[in-house]
Amino acid sequence: MTVTLEFLARELDAELHGPADAEVSGLGTIGAAGPQQLTFLANSRYRAFLENTSAGAVLLSAEQREHCPVPALVVKDPYLAFAKASHFFDTAPPVSAGIHPSAVVDPSATVPESVSLGPNVVIDAGVELGEGTVVMANSVIGAGTRIGGQGRIWPNVTIYHGVTIGPRTTIHSHAVIGADGFGFAFNGAGWTKVAQVGGVRIGADVEIGAGTTIDRGAIEDTVIGNGVILDNQIQVAHNVVIGDHSALAGKVGIAGSSRIGSYCMIGGAVGISGHLEICDQVQILGMSLVSRSITEPGTYGSALPVDKQDRYRRNVARFRHLDELSRRVRRLEKARGGSSED
Known part of the structure; x- marks a missing residue:
């Protein structure tokens, strides 16, 4: 998509310094962007790149404006503005409503005409899909699962039975939602499985990364709040609760029945033991081991550099x-x- 700087200034509530009719058609880094690309400067350590940039336009803060040799879009938060602008140049292929001939849809499922079902998709009994939901190739939606409107399920996702997913939630490839939690009782000679009779409840506007697994609850549901971001290859065990707008980086592992508050940020490869409480607004540095509850907001870490x-x-x-x-x-x-x- 090609857009004018005037369009970007209006959409991003930016102050434009440069020709309104100048155009950009892509994104680039501050050091490598060309004349047809939009870039941003959010960290003053990269100002040397700004002074020599060849970008078509730069999103930056007011204090960096004087160092910019090309058209500038002055905003309060350059990275946030760049995140919003990135959607104008999204390269994901468009999806049309309709059901592929190879998809298997149970007659009892609710599938509006605005839904898109790709090749070899399976929609089981009693499934309810919201308006505009996209389910891509080879994904399976288990019995009784409900997915809110405008959801996007990428290829090869498996969603088990009895899962509830809020609107505008995205689940990336090879994620597994609602598999059995790790529940076994030792019987003296071996292990007796504990039936996992809970479900999974996922809120609205959630992003779930590739290869991430969210286990169903043993008795009550596993719960993912609104606006949560889960990176790739995260393990969320049974009966875990993650509060609204928390963000977890890749390979985090959360053991059963732990509760994470809202607006938490958890770095990559953090391990969280079971049955713990982490309060709101906690930041945990990458590769830390959390073995005790955290009751005060702040930044915590335990890994050796x-x-x-x-x-x-x-x-x-x-x-x-x-x-x-x-x-x-x-x-x-x-x-x-x-x-x-x-």
């Missing part, structure tokens, strides 16, 4: 003696008549 091999190995060896050192300190303080905390 990368270091030279010899120094890292020495420190690992010292970790093994921490308990012994702690005991020695307590004995010394006790001998001196003092006290020590664990």
Whole structure:
């Protein structure tokens, strides 16, 4: 799509510095964008790229305007404005309403005429699809599942029975929603499976990444709130609750029955133990292990940063003696008549 700078200024509520009829037809980075591309500057560390940019236009803040040699669109939050502008140049192929001849649709399912069903899609008994829902090739929607209007299910997604998904939610390829949670009781010689009789409830405007799995509840539902962002390859165990507008990066693993508050940000490969409570507005740095509840908003982390091999190995060896050192300190303080905390 080709748009004028006047159009972008109007749509993004931006102050235009440059010719209104100039056009851009794509997106680029601040260092590599060409004359037909729109870019942005959100971090002042990249200002050197701005001063030499060949972009057709730049989204930036007012304080960076004087350093921009090309047309500028001045906004309060350049990255947010860029996110909004990106949809004008989306390359995803358009989808037309209709049912592919190879799709299998149970007669009891509710499928409006505005829905698009791709090749080999399976819609099971009692499924309800909202207006404008798109289900792409080879995806399976299990019995009794309800999907709100304008949902988009990419190819090869599996949604089990009894799942509820709010409107405008996107689920990317190879995600599995509603598989059994990890529930087994040891019977003395082996394992007896606990039937997972709960479901999954997903709110509106949710994004679920490729390869992510959300298990159904053991008794009550697993719940994903409105506006939640789940990156690729995340594991959400049974009966987990994730509050509204929280964002989780790739490979996060959440064990059963933990509750995450609203507006939380959880970095990549974080592990969260079961039956914990994380309050609202918590940020957890990547690769951290959360083994206790977090009751106060703030930023938390536990992972060790990368270091030279010899120094890292020495420190690992010292970790093994921490308990012994702690005991020695307590004995010394006790001998001196003092006290020590664990």
